[in-house]
Amino acid sequence: MSSGNVLEMRQLFAGYGSGGDILRGVDLQIEEGDFMCLIGPNGAGKSTLLRTISGLVKPRQGSIQFRGQEIGGLRPDRVFRLGLAHVPQGRSTFPDMSVWENVLMGAYTLHDRRIRQERLEQACAMFPIVERQRNKVAGLLSGGEQKQVEMARATMTGARMILLDEPTLGLEPRASRTVVEKMQELNASGVTILLVEQNARTGLAASRTGCVMELGRIKLQGHGPTLLQDPEVKRLYLGQGGTMTAPRPPTGQVVA
Amino acid sequence: MNGQLLAQSLVLGILTGGLYGLTSVGLSLIFGIMRIINIAHAALIVLGSYLALALFRSFGLDPLLSILLLIPFFLLLGGAIQWGILDKLSSKDLTLTVLATFGVAIIVEGLQGAIWSSTYVSIRTPYSLSSVQVAGLYIPVVRVMAGLASFVLLAAVFVLLYRTNLGRAIRATTQNRTAAQLVGVHAGFVTTVAFAAGLAMAGAAGPLLGMLYSFYPATHWLLIGKLLAIVVLGGLGSLTGTFAAALVLGVAEQVAGVTLPLEWGPMLFYVLLFGTLIVRPQGFFGAVRRGSL
Numbered sequence: 001m002s003s004g005n006v007l008e009m010r011q012l013f014a015g016y017g018s019g020g021d022i023l024r025g026v027d028l029q030i031e032e033g034d035f036m037c038l039i040g041p042n043g044a045g046k047s048t049l050l051r052t053i054s055g056l057v058k059p060r061q062g063s064i065q066f067r068g069q070e071i072g073g074l075r076p077d078r079v080f081r082l083g084l085a086h087v088p089q090g091r092s093t094f095p096d097m098s099v100w101e102n103v104l105m106g107a108y109t110l111h112d113r114r115i116r117q118e119r120l121e122q123a124c125a126m127f128p129i130v131e132r133q134r135n136k137v138a139g140l141l142s143g144g145e146q147k148q149v150e151m152a153r154a155t156m157t158g159a160r161m162i163l164l165d166e167p168t169l170g171l172e173p174r175a176s177r178t179v180v181e182k183m184q185e186l187n188a189s190g191v192t193i194l195l196v197e198q199n200a201r202t203g204l205a206a207s208r209t210g211c212v213m214e215l216g217r218i219k220l221q222g223h224g225p226t227l228l229q230d231p232e233v234k235r236l237y238l239g240q241g242g243t244m245t246a247p248r249p250p251t252g253q254v255v256a
Numbered sequence: 257m258n259g260q261l262l263a264q265s266l267v268l269g270i271l272t273g274g275l276y277g278l279t280s281v282g283l284s285l286i287f288g289i290m291r292i293i294n295i296a297h298a299a300l301i302v303l304g305s306y307l308a309l310a311l312f313r314s315f316g317l318d319p320l321l322s323i324l325l326l327i328p329f330f331l332l333l334g335g336a337i338q339w340g341i342l343d344k345l346s347s348k349d350l351t352l353t354v355l356a357t358f359g360v361a362i363i364v365e366g367l368q369g370a371i372w373s374s375t376y377v378s379i380r381t382p383y384s385l386s387s388v389q390v391a392g393l394y395i396p397v398v399r400v401m402a403g404l405a406s407f408v409l410l411a412a413v414f415v416l417l418y419r420t421n422l423g424r425a426i427r428a429t430t431q432n433r434t435a436a437q438l439v440g441v442h443a444g445f446v447t448t449v450a451f452a453a454g455l456a457m458a459g460a461a462g463p464l465l466g467m468l469y470s471f472y473p474a475t476h477w478l479l480i481g482k483l484l485a486i487v488v489l490g491g492l493g494s495l496t497g498t499f500a501a502a503l504v505l506g507v508a509e510q511v512a513g514v515t516l517p518l519e520w521g522p523m524l525f526y527v528l529l530f531g532t533l534i535v536r537p538q539g540f541f542g543a544v545r546r547g548s549l
């Protein structure tokens with residue numbers, strides 16, 4: 001890990017079943033401690049990229065190194081045990097379990113009671129909702145509350161890096177802000193974050209670095225605030241209200 | 257109608273309900289985690305009955321004790337079926353997987369016919385005709401034993417599911433497979449364990465049913481219909497719902513037996529099923545989930 005990168009992807013290709021490639025040669029490096037925001041139009045392959053990193057989708061070609069170790073093609077439970085957590089798009093609580101049981105499931109791989117207790121306390125300190133709603137059935141919480149439970153659950157193993165896929169999608173503004181704050185707190189505590197965000201302005205403002213994905217490749221990568229000023233990013237992604245309005249590249253364009 | 261008879265059928269109904277619970281909770285567990293109906297479930301119950309009969313005839317082994325041998329046997333059989341057949345198919349097509357369980361049912365039925373012939377048999381123990389007297393009611397010993405054994409086994413399964421790490425992993429995988437994998441659960445392994453546990457419940461129920469009713473290789477077709485009705489009535493995916501539905505149908509069946517004309521018996525399950533589904537399409541405990549998935 002001489003490079004200081006926690007996560008490095010090289011020429012990564014992946015797709016579903018017998019369909020065509022969705023990831024078409026992703027090259028991306030993320031430094032230890034970074035808070036990176038990945039933006040891009042719908043269908044660009046952002047979720048697929050996160051799923052491929054966490055092992056839910058098998059790469060067809062290329063490499064993924066996490067802290068110097070090749071993880072491409074590992075089962076998701078193996079990747080998680082190495083300290084890389086993934087909060088997927090949409091709801092991903094265990095809906096019929098209590099909030100408390102949900103968070104405990106995050107410690108499924110931990111067998112040391114003392115460490116588990118310690119982590120529980122940390123999770124409760126960062127996400128007070130866990131204590132406040134502990135006996136409530138998770139499926140009945142609001143979307144924002146469920147997201148916080150999912151995030152608390154993801155921290156239970158002391159993950160070094162967390163992938164978050166559009167965690168604010170569908171949340172009301174206040175809940176969105178809480179989720180963004182929690183991500184920043186996590187990052188401040190030393191966890192590297194890769195965030196996929198459909199609202200480019202919010203995402204790039206909250207993060208340190210950013211990158212833009214289009215048609216299964218990383219098109220731009222750089223300092224978040226700088227990207228916000230980039231004329232092309234501005235034109236494509238920061239149009240009306242910062243949502244993505246121009247997902248279609250010119251026809252016939254071949255990205256080398 | 258006299259009160260004594262009603263009380264008697266109520267007690268018998270609860271005991272029968274326990275046995276229905278043991279058989280249908282296993283089916284429900286498998287449905288929950290694999291999203292397939294194990295058509296072979298009842299055929300494997302009948303296999304349990306035949307094996308218990310064979311052990312009883314050859315070694316004089318009491319059917320209740322044979323459960324202790326049948327549980328590990330069916331765990332292994334379940335592991336083999338899931339890992340060797342169903343898992344290989346489920347990644348391709350769930351319909352194919354259901355068809356495969358249908359195939360297993362046919363094969364098990366055929367083998368039973370070949371080994372034990374297709375005539376009616378039953379497990380007759382020395383105590384098969386005795387009764388116990390409880391509060392003025394006469395209850396056959398075998399019904400008490402089958403009912404109590406079912407409740408004990410069900411309690412063990414619920415403790416496994418709700419009080420152990422492995423049980424939590426099974427429930428987590430049932431509720432959200434992807435999320436379970438993302439907290440470090442090896443979903444494939446846990447699915448195999450759950451399928452095997454479901455089959456072990458089927459196998460354990462075999463001797464109990466075999467002590468109560470006569471059976472032959474094709475009896476499972478009648479049984480699987482009842483079990484499916486129970487699972488649907490309880491609400492797909494809810495184990496406590498399945499258990500509640502089993503008790504309700506067990507009691508209803510016994511009470512109907514002493515109050516309604518005989519022809520009603522076989523229809524009762526389905527009448528209750530459709531009646532409930534009209535009022536409550538998600539069954540007793542079926543959840544109407546919020547949000548996606």
Ligand SMILES: Nc1ncnc2c1ncn2[C@@H]1O[C@H](COP(=O)(O)OP(=O)(O)O)[C@@H](O)[C@H]1O
Nearest residue numbers: 016019022040041042043044045046047048049
């Ligand atoms: N489970 C799946 N099976 C097949 N194709 C999929 C699946 N999930 C996503 N896709 C396809 O992959 C492409 C990229 O999707 P996704 O990674 O979800 O994009 P994004 O998250 O950037 O919106 C889309 O064309 C989508 O239709």
Ligand SMILES: [Mg+2]
Nearest residue numbers: 046047048089
């Ligand atoms: Mg997405």
